[in-house]
Amino acid sequence: MPARPSVIRRALVPALVGALLLLGGCARSDQDAPALVRVPADAATVGEAIGLVAENGLVLVDPGVYREQILVDKPGVTVRGVDRNETVIDGEGIRPYGVVAVADGVSVENLTVTGATFYGVLVTGLHDEDGPTAHGGDGYDLLDPERFPPIQRFAIDHVTAYDNGLYGLYAFDAQHGVIRDSYASGSADSGIYVGQCRQCDILVTGNVAENNAVGFENANASDSVWIVGNRFSGNRIGMTLISNYREAFVPQRGNLIAGNLIADNAEAESPAHADGGFGVGVGVSGGTENVFERNRIERNPVAGVVLTSTEDLAATGNRFRDTAFAGNGIDIANTSTDRAPARGNCLDGPVVAAPLDLFAACTGAQPAVLPSALPAVAVPPGMSFLRVPPPPAQPNMPDVTAPARILPAEIGAPDAAAHPLPDSTLLADRSRR
Numbered sequence: 001m002p003a004r005p006s007v008i009r010r011a012l013v014p015a016l017v018g019a020l021l022l023l024g025g026c027a028r029s030d031q032d033a034p035a036l037v038r039v040p041a042d043a044a045t046v047g048e049a050i051g052l053v054a055e056n057g058l059v060l061v062d063p064g065v066y067r068e069q070i071l072v073d074k075p076g077v078t079v080r081g082v083d084r085n086e087t088v089i090d091g092e093g094i095r096p097y098g099v100v101a102v103a104d105g106v107s108v109e110n111l112t113v114t115g116a117t118f119y120g121v122l123v124t125g126l127h128d129e130d131g132p133t134a135h136g137g138d139g140y141d142l143l144d145p146e147r148f149p150p151i152q153r154f155a156i157d158h159v160t161a162y163d164n165g166l167y168g169l170y171a172f173d174a175q176h177g178v179i180r181d182s183y184a185s186g187s188a189d190s191g192i193y194v195g196q197c198r199q200c201d202i203l204v205t206g207n208v209a210e211n212n213a214v215g216f217e218n219a220n221a222s223d224s225v226w227i228v229g230n231r232f233s234g235n236r237i238g239m240t241l242i243s244n245y246r247e248a249f250v251p252q253r254g255n256l257i258a259g260n261l262i263a264d265n266a267e268a269e270s271p272a273h274a275d276g277g278f279g280v281g282v283g284v285s286g287g288t289e290n291v292f293e294r295n296r297i298e299r300n301p302v303a304g305v306v307l308t309s310t311e312d313l314a315a316t317g318n319r320f321r322d323t324a325f326a327g328n329g330i331d332i333a334n335t336s337t338d339r340a341p342a343r344g345n346c347l348d349g350p351v352v353a354a355p356l357d358l359f360a361a362c363t364g365a366q367p368a369v370l371p372s373a374l375p376a377v378a379v380p381p382g383m384s385f386l387r388v389p390p391p392p393a394q395p396n397m398p399d400v401t402a403p404a405r406i407l408p409a410e411i412g413a414p415d416a417a418a419h420p421l422p423d424s425t426l427l428a429d430r431s432r433r
Contacts, residue, residue, distance in 0.1 A: 035404070036060065046070050046079065046089070053077060058404035061087050061111060069097040069116070072106045078404035081111030084158055084396045091116035091164070093386050098164065100124070107155040107405045110397045113164065115386065120161030120184070125151040125173040150175045150197055153407040158397040162186050165385050167193050168212070171202060176410055181206040181397070183430060186388030188271035190217035191235070196247045199223045201411050208430045210234035211388050213273040215265070218242065218287075220249040228419045229259045231427040236273045238262040238300065243286030243313040251288050251313050258293040259419025261426040264433070265300045269389060272382025279377045280306050281328065286313030286340070294421040296324045297331075301377045303354075304328035309340035320347040324421055329375035330354045334368045341365040394430055 033054035034042075039061045043049035047070055049059040056076030063086035070089060072079060079099065081087030089098045089111060098113030101123045113120040126148050154177035161168030161184045168184030168191040171177055175197055184191030184207070191209035193216075194202055201224045208231045209215035215232035216239040218225060232238040239262060243251035262281040277283070279302035284290065286309055297304040304325050307315040315336060325331040331351035336342040346362035353359060354374065355367045 033057070038062065039066070040064070050074060050077060050079070056105070056404055056406070060401070063087050065090050067092055069095045070099045072099065072101040072108075073103050075103045076105040076404065076406070077103070078107040078109060079111070080107070080109040080400060082400055084110045084160060085112060085393045087111040089113045093117065097122060098161070101151070101154060104152040105154070105407050106151075107157065107407065108159055109155070109405070110158045110400055112160040112162070114162050114390075115164070117165040119166060119170050120164035120168045120187075121156055121159060122167070122170045122172070123151055123154045123156070123174050123177065124171075125149055148173060152176055153409065154178075155405060155407055156180070156182055158182060158395070160391060160394050161191070162391050163385050163388055167191070168209070169193070170195075172196055174202070175199065176201045176408075178203045178205070178411060179207060180204075181395075183207065183391055183394050184209045184215075185211040185391055185432075186271065186385045187212040188382070188385050189274070190214040190240075192216045193218075194221045194225055195219045196249060197221050198249050200225045202226070203228070203411050203414060205229050205414065206427070207231070208427050210431055210433065211267055211270045213237065213271050213277075213382075215239050215262075218252060218255060219244045220247045220252050222249060222251075222253045222255070224413065225255045226414050227255060227257045227260065228414055228416065229422070229426075231261045231431060233261055233263040233265065234267045234431070234433050235265050236267060236270050236278045237283055238265040238281040238297075240283040240285065241287035241290055242283075243288070243310050245311060245313075251286055253288040253290070255287075255290045256293070256413070256416060257290060257295060258416045259422055260295045261422050261424065262295060262297045262304075263299050263424065266377065268380035269383060271385045271388070276379060278302065278379040279329065282306070283308070284315045284318055286310035287315055287318065289317040290319075292318070292320045292323060293416060294322045294419065296422050296424065296426075298324065298326040298328060298424070300328045302374050303330040303333045305332040306374075307332070307334045307336060307342050307345060309336040309342070312340045314340035315342045315345060317344045319345070322421060323347070323349065325351055328352070329377070332358065333374055334358050334366055335371045335374070336366075336368045341368065389432065392430065392432060
């Protein structure tokens with residue numbers, strides 16, 4: 001079954017990020033601030049270095065374990081590790097965050113974040129001088145785009161995020177960014193998350209997400225999110241595209257998902273999924289007008305793809321082209337309710353579908369089955385996020401001493417043809433499997 005966004009848990013963001021903003025309030029503003037600050041040579045901690053460095057400057061962090069949580073509230077700053085595997089931000093299972101970016105143009109690069117109870121790396125515009133807007137109860141007020149404009153320009157590049165309590169790498173209320181060549185595991189919600197934006201202009205590429213409740217999750221991020229050339233395998237659920245009334249910008253729509261490997265999503269060494277989901281490659285819950293091209297979706301024991309509804313939000317207009325299905329319990333299933341029947345979803349090529357006539361036509365309402373009609377599998381108990389085995393060593397980015405990155409105003413659509421149908425070895429050298 002597809003993932004349900006963790007709204008209750010996300011409601012704890014305000015006080016925590018507000019506290020971080022207070023800690024970041026002592027940052028220097030003089031014009032003589034250095035363009036390069038090294039840790040620990042020039043500053044004992046990464047947080048101190050961010051207070052010292054100039055806007056658009058570089059904080060270069062030597063190998064070591066840094067037991068802190070880091071707020072980047074200064075535009076254009078690059079935080080980069082000298083060695084991705086040996087430069088470690090450690091939450092020790094007691095701090096809520098690894099790195100939080102609340103300013104435009106921030107890059108987080110070539111380091112490891114582990115042991116945060118909430119988020120490994122979070123990029124968000126949902127804040128003001130008093131911290132983020134307060135949310136209440138089991139949801140929150142919808143984002144006001146005028147009051148909380150999205151962060152502009154961000155990069156998460158060559159970052160390893162493992163054993164963080166909810167999310168590994170998380171972009172929320174943000175535009176014009178990349179999550180590239182990174183790794184996420186051990187998250188009880190999702191390894192990589194992109195949420196709540198329109199005209200997002202966000203590229204997710206070259207990443208490995210495994211041993212998570214969900215490998216990749218999107219809730220209400222629309223129009224220009226490109227998810228290409230990733231390995232979402234060995235999770236409980238490979239990836240989800242969700243429309244959700246508790247977040248702004250319903251419905252989710254218009255992602256490109258191309259050249260990804262989405263396989264073997266029935267991993268016992270992972271935190272439990274909040275709704276008990278297990279054995280599904282792709283869940284589309286009220287997602288609309290997404291294009292899936294040249295993905296390999298295989299060996300997901302319940303289903304390769306599940307189309308379903310969210311309240312009265314239907315899965316509509318999703319297209320599957322040149323997909324390689326193999327060894328799934330069911331290749332594509334539709335479990336939408338009568339209240340919001342799936343419509344206009346199309347697929348080329350033969351598949352094992354439930355119901356069998358799911359794709360008899362690409363127009364009008366489509367037939368559905370009950371979730372109980374899908375293959376039944378034993379769901380193993382989840383494990384603590386702090387006990388998921390660590391990843392193998394990950395590749396470093398080249399030229400770590402280069403100047404701070406200047407991010408482009410726009411990312412732009414990738415060349416989808418540059419991401420052919422992968423084989424099962426895609427990014428296997430970075431995987432535990």
